[in-house]
Amino acid sequence: MVERLASGRHHLSRDEVAAHQKQRLFKALAAVMTANGYSNTTVDDVIKEAKVSRATFYQHFESKQxxxxxxxxxxxxxxxxxxxxxxxxxxxxxxxxxxxxxxxxxxxxxxxxxxxxxxxxxxxxxxxxxxxxxxxxxxxxxxxxxxxxxxxxxxxxxxxxxxxxxxxxxxxxxxxxxxxxxxxxxxxxxxxxxxxxxxx
Missing domain, CATH: 1.10.357 (Tetracycline Repressor; domain 2)
Structure with a gap:
């Protein structure tokens, strides 16, 4: 299960928050794609597993690929x-x-x-x-x-x-x-x- 960053004040810099978000997305990708394969995995699957918003996903990556x-x-x-x-x-x-x-x-x-x-x-x-x-x-x-x-x-x-x-x-x-x-x-x-x- 991908760990979600606690809401509220967490005393992390913007770069640290971004790094944490990316880490969650990488872990989510591995979890979902291991189960579904590349072709059957969608961006929605990944953001749901990572517990991030669609906007957050597209701040870091252009696509699933x-x-x-x-x-x-x-x-x-x-x-x-x-x-x-x-x-x-x-x-x-x-x-x-x-x-x-x-x-x-x-x-x-x-x-x-x-x-x-x-x-x-x-x-x-x-x-x-x-x-x-x-x-x-x-x-x-x-x-x-x-x-x-x-x-x-x-x-x-x-x-x-x-x-x-x-x-x-x-x-x-x-x-x-x-x-x-x-x-x-x-x-x-x-x-x-x-x-x-x-x-x-």
Whole structure:
């Protein structure tokens, strides 16, 4: 249930009130869209769940898609910032293992929201898909940096690896399999595709 800001004097600045309203809208979107899917969710559904006025919704977002895109970018930003906070020391495989563990852990922490943004993005239209590809390329860039991939072939291997991880995670969320259970198989696969740590 989305918490409503208490009415009356709450000693919050205008920015803090706006941030709280947005947070409620993001939570409401996740709750409603998890139950109904992207296509069957309306702005009315979201504002009813968030307990905000229609005017408040449109102060922050232009449409359902705008809210979805903002929520998606927000989640992905958290993911990317977290997985890139990997140790600078260690072999490339050790650093990649830390990044993979963080990523899978983040997805598993709130599988319902992760499922929402990783699966419903396909129903949200071409802009959402373009954004998904852009953010996935940031993930690729991080893997390229870790493995110091310089040749076209090495860069392609990194891109294919990220695509494989994304596909396997999406599949696990669809089938309710363990996301964190992918850690060892994906790490073994990475060693076969990229090569053992002492080769880099």
């Amino acid at each position: 705008d809210l979805f895109m903002a929520g998606y970018a927000r989640m992905q930003r958290h993911v990317i910032d977290d997985i890139f906070a990997v140790p600078a020391a260690g072999t490339p495989m050790q650093r990649f293992a830390a990044m993979l563990e963080r990523y899978l852990g983040f997805i598993a922490l709130d599988s319902a929201t992760s499922r929402l943004y990783l699966l419903e993005v396909y129903a949200a239209g071409p802009d959402a898909m373009r954004r998904r590809i852009e953010l996935q390329q940031e993930f690729v860039a991080g893997v390229v940096e870790i493995f110091d991939a310089r040749s076209d072939a090495d860069r392609f291997a990194c891109e294919a690896l990220v695509a494989a991880i994304s596909t396997m995670v999406t599949h696990a969320l669809t089938t309710s399999d363990s996301v964190t259970g992918l850690y060892k198989p994906l790490l073994d696969y990475t060693e076969r595709v990229i090569g053992p740590a002492d080769d880099h």
